[in-house]
Amino acid sequence: MNVKIITISREFGSGGHSIGKSVAKKLGWKYYDQELVNKISEESSFAKEFIETRGEYATTKSDLLYSLFENFGATTGSQSINDKLYITQVNIIKEIAQGEPCVIVGRCANFILRNRDDVLNVFIHADTDFKSKRIVELYGETKDDPEKRLKDKDGKRAVYYKYYTGEKWGIITNYDLSFNSGKIGIEKCSDIIVSTIKSK
């Protein structure tokens, strides 16, 4: 296995962003999280905020359901704006994967790059307590309690993933490595990924 791309899928608050960034830094690889949003925005007509809120999440379940109804017109060439964004993301992620070695966080990258054999797919999860504490430290309090915020965000990620890939989000066999970051430790997760790449 000659890995040149690492995809990181993550539960909200589990530290996937930090782990991905740390891995990319240690390996000297490119890192795409917010950087991917910037790139998609530069190469399309989508605003960054729209990409952030709609490029990985269903806004509501009915939102994508509406998109599904819109798509009855797909054979005539019409696409919902959600679908247009997804297709743009697919093309940009495939283009990035042709370039320098990189770490890509989220956005169904593990599914989009599933036919390549140089990809290591990682999933990061953690207990609710660990994630709750972390999102309050990182993003502050909101009117909703942390547990509700975790459930909402991951629920929308799961709906989005299912809608565009046809698969359930977070199936163990879809990932080469998975970690409970609360138990293993964020820095140790990053060290293990780096050591796995270097051992190849």
Added chain:
Amino acid sequence: MNVKIITISREFGSGGHSIGKSVAKKLGWKYYDQELVNKISEESSFAKEFIETRGEYATTKSDLLYSLFENFGATTGSQSINDKLYITQVNIIKEIAQGEPCVIVGRCANFILRNRDDVLNVFIHADTDFKSKRIVELYGETKDDPEKRLKDKDGKRAVYYKYYTGEKWGIITNYDLSFNSGKIGIEKCSDIIVSTIKSK
């Protein structure tokens, strides 16, 4: 986290036995796979062969369903033989966990020890091609093709696990670490587990 028990759940043919054995050897910990069958047999009236075939697998789906019907008598103190074996296993696994540090393979150990905070739960899976090749090398050919053998054995493990734990087998969030052993390599999986324990 002060880990003193590692549980290894594994798809058939994924190398979970070899990884567990290698980890135990490197850490100097006790190892329970066949050793657990021997211990259960010594401390109960069950024959080794019965424990091997019924202590982790439904023989058929209807087998455990039959056991379920038998249990309508449970309030009067009657138990199916499957349930008696399961309860014996639960007690012995809990007893083992009170002793020296150890690695336990299979037998719902992750579920049985879920209330302890000194357990690292690991899941090993791999692609069908990798597992098929491996079971033919290790156990030889049979009248069934390897793919059918994998599906049968893991299907029976999943039914057994669901029946006795109420949970689906192989849910990513039930494990602290999971590996695609075909991609990561059996020796590397073992090294990562050992290094995780040592880093704590």
